[in-house]
Amino acid sequence: MFGSFETTALLQTLFLIAIVAEAMTAALAAGKREMDWVGVCLLGCVTALGGGSVRDVLLGNQPLTWVQHPSYLLLTGGAALFTIAVARYMHRLRNIFLFLDAVGLVVFTIIGCNVALRLQLPLVVVVASGMITGCVGGVLRDILCNSIPLLFRAELYATVSILTGLLYITGLNFDLDHDLVMGVAMLFGLTLRLLALRYGWSMPKFVYGGNIH
Amino acid sequence: MFGSFETTALLQTLFLIAIVAEAMTAALAAGKREMDWVGVCLLGCVTALGGGSVRDVLLGNQPLTWVQHPSYLLLTGGAALFTIAVARYMHRLRNIFLFLDAVGLVVFTIIGCNVALRLQLPLVVVVASGMITGCVGGVLRDILCNSIPLLFRAELYATVSILTGLLYITGLNFDLDHDLVMGVAMLFGLTLRLLALRYGWSMPKFVYGGNIH
Amino acid sequence: MFGSFETTALLQTLFLIAIVAEAMTAALAAGKREMDWVGVCLLGCVTALGGGSVRDVLLGNQPLTWVQHPSYLLLTGGAALFTIAVARYMHRLRNIFLFLDAVGLVVFTIIGCNVALRLQLPLVVVVASGMITGCVGGVLRDILCNSIPLLFRAELYATVSILTGLLYITGLNFDLDHDLVMGVAMLFGLTLRLLALRYGWSMPKFVYGGNIH
Numbered sequence: 001m002f003g004s005f006e007t008t009a010l011l012q013t014l015f016l017i018a019i020v021a022e023a024m025t026a027a028l029a030a031g032k033r034e035m036d037w038v039g040v041c042l043l044g045c046v047t048a049l050g051g052g053s054v055r056d057v058l059l060g061n062q063p064l065t066w067v068q069h070p071s072y073l074l075l076t077g078g079a080a081l082f083t084i085a086v087a088r089y090m091h092r093l094r095n096i097f098l099f100l101d102a103v104g105l106v107v108f109t110i111i112g113c114n115v116a117l118r119l120q121l122p123l124v125v126v127v128a129s130g131m132i133t134g135c136v137g138g139v140l141r142d143i144l145c146n147s148i149p150l151l152f153r154a155e156l157y158a159t160v161s162i163l164t165g166l167l168y169i170t171g172l173n174f175d176l177d178h179d180l181v182m183g184v185a186m187l188f189g190l191t192l193r194l195l196a197l198r199y200g201w202s203m204p205k206f207v208y209g210g211n212i213h
Numbered sequence: 214m215f216g217s218f219e220t221t222a223l224l225q226t227l228f229l230i231a232i233v234a235e236a237m238t239a240a241l242a243a244g245k246r247e248m249d250w251v252g253v254c255l256l257g258c259v260t261a262l263g264g265g266s267v268r269d270v271l272l273g274n275q276p277l278t279w280v281q282h283p284s285y286l287l288l289t290g291g292a293a294l295f296t297i298a299v300a301r302y303m304h305r306l307r308n309i310f311l312f313l314d315a316v317g318l319v320v321f322t323i324i325g326c327n328v329a330l331r332l333q334l335p336l337v338v339v340v341a342s343g344m345i346t347g348c349v350g351g352v353l354r355d356i357l358c359n360s361i362p363l364l365f366r367a368e369l370y371a372t373v374s375i376l377t378g379l380l381y382i383t384g385l386n387f388d389l390d391h392d393l394v395m396g397v398a399m400l401f402g403l404t405l406r407l408l409a410l411r412y413g414w415s416m417p418k419f420v421y422g423g424n425i426h
Numbered sequence: 427m428f429g430s431f432e433t434t435a436l437l438q439t440l441f442l443i444a445i446v447a448e449a450m451t452a453a454l455a456a457g458k459r460e461m462d463w464v465g466v467c468l469l470g471c472v473t474a475l476g477g478g479s480v481r482d483v484l485l486g487n488q489p490l491t492w493v494q495h496p497s498y499l500l501l502t503g504g505a506a507l508f509t510i511a512v513a514r515y516m517h518r519l520r521n522i523f524l525f526l527d528a529v530g531l532v533v534f535t536i537i538g539c540n541v542a543l544r545l546q547l548p549l550v551v552v553v554a555s556g557m558i559t560g561c562v563g564g565v566l567r568d569i570l571c572n573s574i575p576l577l578f579r580a581e582l583y584a585t586v587s588i589l590t591g592l593l594y595i596t597g598l599n600f601d602l603d604h605d606l607v608m609g610v611a612m613l614f615g616l617t618l619r620l621l622a623l624r625y626g627w628s629m630p631k632f633v634y635g636g637n638i639h
Contacts, residue, residue, distance in 0.1 A: 038588070067485065070550035087632070122283045143356060145574065148358065152248040361459060419513070421458055
């Protein structure tokens, strides 16, 4: 539907790598909160698949991905468990995981945009769908770990997702080749996120000290 | 469907004013947590539109309001951003915002009741739908800010919503004129909320010190 | 559909007892956070009916249980209010409530499995559906009380639910008598949970001290 067979296969492969990477970083967050093995497993599944699930519930896009492909539950839950065994070596792989997390962000964003495009929703909703898919998994992780979602304070996380989505739909609207547009949007988003991580770029913060209620 | 053309237009106008006011107060809450500009924007959207979204997801009432009217996303996100610029003057407008928040509570409640009435749901569910629409946005805001929802402790917030809904459906059940019933229910809810704010009325608290688990 | 008339009636009776018990323990949790009476009432409803609601929303199984049976809202809300009156005597009944909570866990799990079986979903999703129904109510309670969900750290809670579901669908797959399989699965789950409570069994914890982001 969107893009050639090869692009679809590439996107699918990147998706699988990304959900494994998300589940593994979520497992480390669970370890910091001393959760038990089942909690680690569940937090991995929720973080990796939660963004897509919230998107599908909000857009009425049934059945959900993991209901159609229950193997994703086993894959992400298994990756989280596996993390317990290899956690002591993971700090050496920190940069790889940050890279995979950035890949996940843009892949999830494009997939989320595609879902909304297929449902023929308005363009603002397409961008929102991409951002929900890319960012909400991490928000759920942070809520379940009882901390303020990083999303609201981290280095351009949501911004990268929004700009990637905007670039993608703008390119498609100019009737450019789908695969080209998708590649450019993903490379742009990936580069921006990695630069933000490298140089500590972030959006300006809004600091307010008054009373609100 | 429910009420005359003029009432519907009035309700719609009040709805737009209310979501802007909710987004702006949410932006101040974001500022207290030092969120970045994108976080402010997102928290504004979620707070203003979250109650209706949760209602529609629970009642299976697809598509959601902001999917049909994506301009609401831009309006609430924009209002939240605008708040950053004018925050320093907002404490002077504190009473106006408390008033608009109270208007929002009753307007959201009536709209939520109407959605459930249109779906011909049982009366208990109609009241619940009104309360979810009126109160859940603020609950989501408080969860994302990592505090115990104010709703569970604030001045008659949920109570006002429940009583407004009960009065509304009771009036409709007596076959009274819709516009009259709606006006009376809204005035009653608004007055009760403002009196509660003015005199610090609140429901009795339940304080329990024992062990539970 | 699943099981004889008598079993269905028994399951339904146990369900009603379980939601009342869940609402009452949630009310105590609300009391520890000094919520007001309306907050107590709402937390009771959300805890008792939230697991099934999240399941139905995720599986697209509309309408939700409490929309079809609004009396459940009154029953659980009423049970939570009633708890305020009798809280001072409840520590004497602590063991009864722990027992009823364990009954609720296995009953909710079986009901959740049955919903997914009726929708002819894959077996992994059937087990997930049972676990969501059994465990998510408590997770919502803990999020609304602003604490890390107990589920991720408590005595075999999610584990019991998963094993009960696995035993149930394995038995059904061997074409054994439904009522027998269900009874055995429930007894097994109940026994395991009570033993875990009695002897403080828990899953090993994953403790990780490194940096993640």
